[in-house]
Amino acid sequence: xxxxxxxxxxxxxxxxxxxxxxxxxxxxxxxxxxxxxxxxxxxxxxxxxxxxxxxxxxxxxxxxxxxxxxxxxxxxxxxxxxxxxxxxxxxxxxxxxxxxxxxxxxxxxxxxxxxxxxxxxxxxxxxxxxxxxxxxxxxxxxxxxxxxxxxxxxxxxxxxxxxxxxxxxxxxxxxxxxxxxxxxxxxxxxxxxxxxxxxxxxxxxxxxxxxxxxxxxxxxxxxxxxxxxxxxxxxxxxxxxxxxxxxxxxxxxxxxxxxxxxxxxxxxxxxxxxxxxxxxxxxxxxxxxxxxxxxxxxxxxxxxxxxxxxxxxxxxxxxxxxxxxxxxxxxxxxxxxxxxxxxxxxxxxxxxxxxxxxxxxxxxxxxxxxxxxxxxxxxxxxxxxxxxxxxxxxxxxxxxxxxxxxxxxxxxxxxxxxxxxxxxxxxxxxxxxxxxxxxxxxxxxxxxxxxxxxxxxxxxxxxxxxxxxxxxxxxxxxxx
Amino acid sequence: xxxxxxxxxxxxxxxxxxxxxxxxxxxxxxxxxxxxxxxxxxxxxxxxxxxxxxxxxxxxxxxxxxxxxxxxxxxxxxxxxxxxxxxxxxxxxxxxxxxxxxxxxxxxxxxxxxxxxxxxxxxxxxxxxxxxxxxxxxxxxxxxxxxxxxxxxxxxxxxxxxxxxxxxxxxxxxxxxxxxxxxxxxxxxxxxxxxxxxxxxxxxxxxxxxxxxxxxxxxxxxxxxxxxxxxxxxxxxxxxxxxxxxxxxxxxxxxxxxxxxxxxxxxxxxxxxxxxxxxxxxxxxxxxxxxxxxxxxxxxxxxxxxxxxxxxxxxxxxxxxxxxxxxxxxxxxxxxxxxxxxxxxxxxxxxxxxxxxxxxxxxxxxxxxxxxxxxxxxxxxxxxxxxxxxxxxxxxxxxxxxxxxxxxxxxxxxxxxxxxxxxxxxxxxxxxxxxxxxxxxxxxxxxxxxxxxxxx
Numbered sequence: 001x002x003x004x005x006x007x008x009x010x011x012x013x014x015x016x017x018x019x020x021x022x023x024x025x026x027x028x029x030x031x032x033x034x035x036x037x038x039x040x041x042x043x044x045x046x047x048x049x050x051x052x053x054x055x056x057x058x059x060x061x062x063x064x065x066x067x068x069x070x071x072x073x074x075x076x077x078x079x080x081x082x083x084x085x086x087x088x089x090x091x092x093x094x095x096x097x098x099x100x101x102x103x104x105x106x107x108x109x110x111x112x113x114x115x116x117x118x119x120x121x122x123x124x125x126x127x128x129x130x131x132x133x134x135x136x137x138x139x140x141x142x143x144x145x146x147x148x149x150x151x152x153x154x155x156x157x158x159x160x161x162x163x164x165x166x167x168x169x170x171x172x173x174x175x176x177x178x179x180x181x182x183x184x185x186x187x188x189x190x191x192x193x194x195x196x197x198x199x200x201x202x203x204x205x206x207x208x209x210x211x212x213x214x215x216x217x218x219x220x221x222x223x224x225x226x227x228x229x230x231x232x233x234x235x236x237x238x239x240x241x242x243x244x245x246x247x248x249x250x251x252x253x254x255x256x257x258x259x260x261x262x263x264x265x266x267x268x269x270x271x272x273x274x275x276x277x278x279x280x281x282x283x284x285x286x287x288x289x290x291x292x293x294x295x296x297x298x299x300x301x302x303x304x305x306x307x308x309x310x311x312x313x314x315x316x317x318x319x320x321x322x323x324x325x326x327x328x329x330x331x332x333x334x335x336x337x338x339x340x341x342x343x344x345x346x347x348x349x350x351x352x353x354x355x356x357x358x359x360x361x362x363x364x365x366x367x368x369x370x371x372x373x374x375x376x377x378x379x380x381x382x383x384x385x386x387x388x389x390x391x392x393x394x395x396x397x398x399x400x401x402x403x404x405x406x407x408x409x410x411x412x413x414x415x416x417x418x419x420x421x422x423x424x425x426x427x428x429x430x431x432x433x434x435x436x437x438x439x440x441x442x443x444x445x446x447x448x449x450x451x452x453x454x455x456x457x458x459x460x461x462x463x464x465x466x467x468x469x470x471x472x473x474x475x476x477x478x479x480x
Numbered sequence: 481x482x483x484x485x486x487x488x489x490x491x492x493x494x495x496x497x498x499x500x501x502x503x504x505x506x507x508x509x510x511x512x513x514x515x516x517x518x519x520x521x522x523x524x525x526x527x528x529x530x531x532x533x534x535x536x537x538x539x540x541x542x543x544x545x546x547x548x549x550x551x552x553x554x555x556x557x558x559x560x561x562x563x564x565x566x567x568x569x570x571x572x573x574x575x576x577x578x579x580x581x582x583x584x585x586x587x588x589x590x591x592x593x594x595x596x597x598x599x600x601x602x603x604x605x606x607x608x609x610x611x612x613x614x615x616x617x618x619x620x621x622x623x624x625x626x627x628x629x630x631x632x633x634x635x636x637x638x639x640x641x642x643x644x645x646x647x648x649x650x651x652x653x654x655x656x657x658x659x660x661x662x663x664x665x666x667x668x669x670x671x672x673x674x675x676x677x678x679x680x681x682x683x684x685x686x687x688x689x690x691x692x693x694x695x696x697x698x699x700x701x702x703x704x705x706x707x708x709x710x711x712x713x714x715x716x717x718x719x720x721x722x723x724x725x726x727x728x729x730x731x732x733x734x735x736x737x738x739x740x741x742x743x744x745x746x747x748x749x750x751x752x753x754x755x756x757x758x759x760x761x762x763x764x765x766x767x768x769x770x771x772x773x774x775x776x777x778x779x780x781x782x783x784x785x786x787x788x789x790x791x792x793x794x795x796x797x798x799x800x801x802x803x804x805x806x807x808x809x810x811x812x813x814x815x816x817x818x819x820x821x822x823x824x825x826x827x828x829x830x831x832x833x834x835x836x837x838x839x840x841x842x843x844x845x846x847x848x849x850x851x852x853x854x855x856x857x858x859x860x861x862x863x864x865x866x867x868x869x870x871x872x873x874x875x876x877x878x879x880x881x882x883x884x885x886x887x888x889x890x891x892x893x894x895x896x897x898x899x900x901x902x903x904x905x906x907x908x909x910x911x912x913x914x915x916x917x918x919x920x921x922x923x924x925x926x927x928x929x930x931x932x933x934x935x936x
Contacts, residue, residue, distance in 0.1 A: 129849035166881040176861040
């Protein structure tokens with residue numbers, strides 16, 4: 001048993017979904033995604049009791065490329081996150097009637113395949129292939145099934161695509177350069193090669209371009225809000241819930257391991273970039289009129305803080321980053337689902353046109369409230385643990401940074417609660433708003449349950465990721 | 481050697497079939513014959529030999545490239561039946577010319593003597609002149625043929641002049657002897673002038689900037705199948721020949737010469753891509769994209785001694801993607817006056833398979849992973865960095881980004897616009913060629929070793 005089988009299973013699932021025809025597609029996709037999630041849990045269990053579930057075989061002789069899937073605690077945490085969110089995303093979209101639904105569900109599974117591959121790959125080229133491969137399904141999902149004016153959507157999606165490819169091509173050039181040093185593309189070898197400060201700087205920058213666009217960090221974020229708004233909700237969930245974690249994960253896994261000196265020397269700059277993103281995202285979110293755009297900017301603010309934490313290069317910072325990645329993955333998917341639920345009933349996401357939903361739909365309001373509170377990191381939600389650890393680690397670097405970062409919690413509470421107040425409370429809306437269906441209820445309950453459970457008992461995740469983060473830190477600190 | 485004779489025999493057979501009134505059998509027999517020749521060629525891969533006083537040299541390089549050319553010709557011949565539907569009476573001529581063109585191509589990679597090389601390039605060029613003008617009632621095709629002929633003969637003249645100067649310096653046409661003599665300390669200056677003229681002649685055939693001006697017009701005017709031939713087969717033939725010329729003659733590629741290659745390579749990529757961005761005619765767009773790919777392939781000359789494998793790989797990846805793209809273009813623009821992008825609108829709905837093939841081939845050309853185009857670029861990048869030309873790689877990366885702009889213009893038209901017309905039936909040959917070409921592209925993308933071991 002190893003993770004290769006897991007990837008193959010997802011691919012088989014995607015193929016089966018595509019072949020099953022439009023009527024069955026959603027159910028087949030759900031079946032496969034749940035089964036795969038079960039298998040992933042099984043693998044995780046095996047990993048926890050000490051089995052080796054990695055996979056290694058040679059692939060290309062010249063230049064030397066390996067088919068290597070490295071499953072450590074960090075990678076497994078991200079894979080399980082991906083595979084847990086995939087069934088939720090698929091299940092919650094049952095109410096949407098997609099044209100050509102076999103294709104979109106197959107693309108969702110295919111994307112989950114590519115993202116899992118990205119988290120597992122231990123060879124630069126394999127990693128790069130998965131990284132790029134994950135872009136193609138989301139491109140078509142956003143382009144074909146998106147909403148709003150077709151011309152505008154096209155512009156937004158193409159901009160996103162060219163932007164991300166542009167960034168990653170520089171990463172490819174960095175890999176090509178590293179290849180001339182090690183004569184293969186293995187991460188373990190990259191992490192041992194002795195680069196000069198100057199070389200590390202340029203390689204760090206090449207990686208930074210790729211990741212800053214994907215995460216996104218300011219000033220590379222301009223694609224984000226438009227694409228989130230124009231994509232269908234499943235696409236937005238995939239993008240915000242999982243795909244941006246690819247960027248954050250890669251910072252830890254690849255960038256910091258290969259070029260740690262640059263991160264160390266310029267630590268204040270990179271932490272500041274993250275915090276600047278947090279503040280900028282929060283302020284812009286204040287002024288948004290569209291619910292999905294507001295969530296997009298809130299997401300920008302959260303990932304800014306995560307990045308800042310990761311660039312502190314402390315165990316607390318990195319651990320907080322990973323915890324918050326997982327927490328944010330769930331909460332943002334939940335929030336976009338809430339936006340979708342509103343959209344299904346009112347056909348709009350403009351906040352000012354909503355209001356007075358509470359009396360119509362008390363159950364929905366409660367779920368939405370919990371998600372909003374989780375998003376602003378109220379204890380005992382999972383997000384509190386992540387955010388708190390992040391701020392603590394930043395305070396170790398510079399107290400003022402932590403203070404600045406901390407203001408975003410206040411700002412975050414302000415814009416989220418203001419949005420909630422305008423959209424949900426107030427005089428009873430004249431338009432009827434039917435309360436959540438069973439399907440929506442199940443999806444929201446799962447998300448809320450996960451957030452509360454790990455908020456009270458985060459130990460399993462911390463135990464899972466800490467050993468691999470510690471060895472990551474050893475590698476980062478190898479230059480003394 | 482056997483390859484060359486067999487190909488010419490097949491060409492003559494095509495002409496005889498017309499006389500014997502077997503017109504219907506020409507295409508199947510040719511394809512079968514070519515497959516046989518492919519087997520024959522590959523069987524020689526491990527037995528290098530020279531023939532006729534070193535006129536023909538068979539080695540791994542010549543066998544590998546000849547095989548690629550034969551595969552491409554099979555595809556091009558398979559498409560001919562449908563494309564020349566209205567000119568059935570001339571089909572034997574078209575097919576025979578294509579086969580003779582292939583013989584020229586094979587001669588251009590297996591020569592051991594400059595005169596043989598010149599024969600090869602002339603056979604190839606003259607066949608192309610004829611094919612470009614082959615739609616003789618169409619004024620555009622005539623224009624293309626004449627333009628190509630005039631420009632091409634100039635280039636041939638320059639090439640021949642270069643060969644003469646090399647002969648003047650060395651007293652021989654033989655590649656091996658030239659290689660030996662070029663080791664000696666004192667070389668007359670006209671030897672280098674000869675090399676430069678030779679390079680210019682070849683750069684013209686490759687359509688590298690600044691010798692590219694003929695390409696867009698000729699590509700646009702020529703019948704679409706001829707354009708496919710020129711942009712896939714002819715381009716990689718010329719590239720392989722240039723590579724072989726420079727390495728086989730053991731010309732020490734001096735620093736100055738390398739700088740020239742760097743400049744031409746970067747200029748080809750950039751000019752090709754930027755011009756392609758503005759095109760609305762797909763044939764013209766592919767012509768400019770071909771110019772930029774020529775720039776990429778020229779990078780191989782910067783690490784000349786080791787780059788044969790990556791050049792072969794790039795040429796294979798590029799030409800397979802090109803064949804697939806042109807097949808879809810033939811289908812879409814059949815019975816159309818021009819090849820505007822708008823004709824591709826809604827292809828995703830009317831013909832999902834061909835739309836997927838076109839998308840895949842464009843992704844390959846753009847260098848998106850899994851497709852062979854990605855590994856092709858990667859190998860060139862690593863090699864070029866190894867030989868110390870990081871600047872070219874950076875230029876190439878920036879150009880790859882630009883190229884996505886116009887490849888995606890086409891993909892967007894396919895998937896986001898609505899079709900103006902009803903679905904038309906697709907001939908089996910189109911499906912077969914398009915799908916086969918892209919599957920081969922995908923397979924060598926997943927197992928690059930398949931190609932690399934040919935020259936390993």
